[in-house]
Amino acid sequence: MTASSGGERGNVYAADCPTRLLLDRIADKWTVLLLTTLSDGPMRFNALKRRIEGVSQKMLSQTLRQIERDGLVTRRVEPSVPVSVTYTITPLGQGLVQALRPMIDWAETRMSEVAVAQSAYDARSGEG
Amino acid sequence: MTASSGGERGNVYAADCPTRLLLDRIADKWTVLLLTTLSDGPMRFNALKRRIEGVSQKMLSQTLRQIERDGLVTRRVEPSVPVSVTYTITPLGQGLVQALRPMIDWAETRMSEVAVAQSAYDARSGEG
DNA sequence: CCTTGTGGTTACCAACGGGAACCAGGTGTG
DNA sequence: CACACCTGGTTCCCGTTGGTAACCACAAGG
Numbered sequence: 001m002t003a004s005s006g007g008e009r010g011n012v013y014a015a016d017c018p019t020r021l022l023l024d025r026i027a028d029k030w031t032v033l034l035l036t037t038l039s040d041g042p043m044r045f046n047a048l049k050r051r052i053e054g055v056s057q058k059m060l061s062q063t064l065r066q067i068e069r070d071g072l073v074t075r076r077v078e079p080s081v082p083v084s085v086t087y088t089i090t091p092l093g094q095g096l097v098q099a100l101r102p103m104i105d106w107a108e109t110r111m112s113e114v115a116v117a118q119s120a121y122d123a124r125s126g127e128g
Numbered sequence: 129m130t131a132s133s134g135g136e137r138g139n140v141y142a143a144d145c146p147t148r149l150l151l152d153r154i155a156d157k158w159t160v161l162l163l164t165t166l167s168d169g170p171m172r173f174n175a176l177k178r179r180i181e182g183v184s185q186k187m188l189s190q191t192l193r194q195i196e197r198d199g200l201v202t203r204r205v206e207p208s209v210p211v212s213v214t215y216t217i218t219p220l221g222q223g224l225v226q227a228l229r230p231m232i233d234w235a236e237t238r239m240s241e242v243a244v245a246q247s248a249y250d251a252r253s254g255e256g
Numbered sequence: 257c258c259t260t261g262t263g264g265t266t267a268c269c270a271a272c273g274g275g276a277a278c279c280a281g282g283t284g285t286g
Numbered sequence: 287c288a289c290a291c292c293t294g295g296t297t298c299c300c301g302t303t304g305g306t307a308a309c310c311a312c313a314a315g316g
Contacts, residue, residue: 015181023235027160029152045263053143056305061264071245082262092241099234106227107151113220117199173294184274189295210293
């Protein structure tokens with residue numbers, strides 16, 4: 001093991017550690033997809049819904065509320081004819097997106113290797 | 129928006145995109161905690177259970193099975209007296225841990241700012 | 257009047273996750 | 287020999303979570 005690689009930094013392993021609680025929240029698929037989408041620029045509720053395939057209104061409003069509370073996005077309501085709600089990423093949220101980028105890059109570049117590993121695993125467990 | 133920041137890289141927004149499926153899997157709290165723990169060195173089942181507070185045997189074995197299938201860790205069974213099962217991270221898994229590190233660092237350094245934002249939000253929604 | 261669009265909330269139900277019991281197989285103890 | 291105990295799981299039960307779809311309010315358009 002390469003000395004202090006992953007263990008003693010803060011204490012993410014304690015269930016009561018606030019960093020762990022935050023990590024539980026940002027290591028969430030809808031949060032990641034929403035933040036990366038919003039890092040492209042402000043977007044309205046239904047635009048987000050159309051952009052991110054498979055997200056339900058429920059999870060969309062719920063996750064948006066959550067990341068708004070965390071200070072990662074701001075919610076602006078324009079009292080126009082059909083009321084228009086725009087979500088904008090904050091500098092704090094932009095910082096998180098930068099931190100998430102390596103993970104997304106990894107998923108994109110290493111995906112094929114993972115697929116190969118999965119096939120090998122399935123073949124192994126198939127034969128016994 | 130800073131040109132190609134978050135949108136057109138692959139197409140993580142399509143539900144059928146394999147990268148999105150992989151992202152859904154690695155953006156998971158137990159996966160993140162397990163991989164970072166194992167990046168410190170091989171560890172046995174119950175050692176992992178003791179180290180990561182709050183994880184159930186069920187989720188532990190389930191998540192370990194999953195990341196083993198993904199080629200991120202290897203599972204070695206030693207037929208010793210009480211059978212001993214050791215999990216070791218693979219080079220592929222180590223690469224992912226490196227990619228996850230910025231996210232964890234962000235959580236640790238920006239946590240206080242998030243806490244402030246939450247208090248502000250709660251105060252706002254409380255009064256109005 | 258009904259339909260379309262906005263941004264949600266709510267009811268209902270399936271699926272996921274946690275807790276604890278149970279399992280297998282050998283070891284130590286009385 | 288019976289019994290509890292260690293290992294690493296799996297299974298059962300149940301509560302919480304998330305998905306589906308309906309409903310809400312409001313205004314424009316036909």
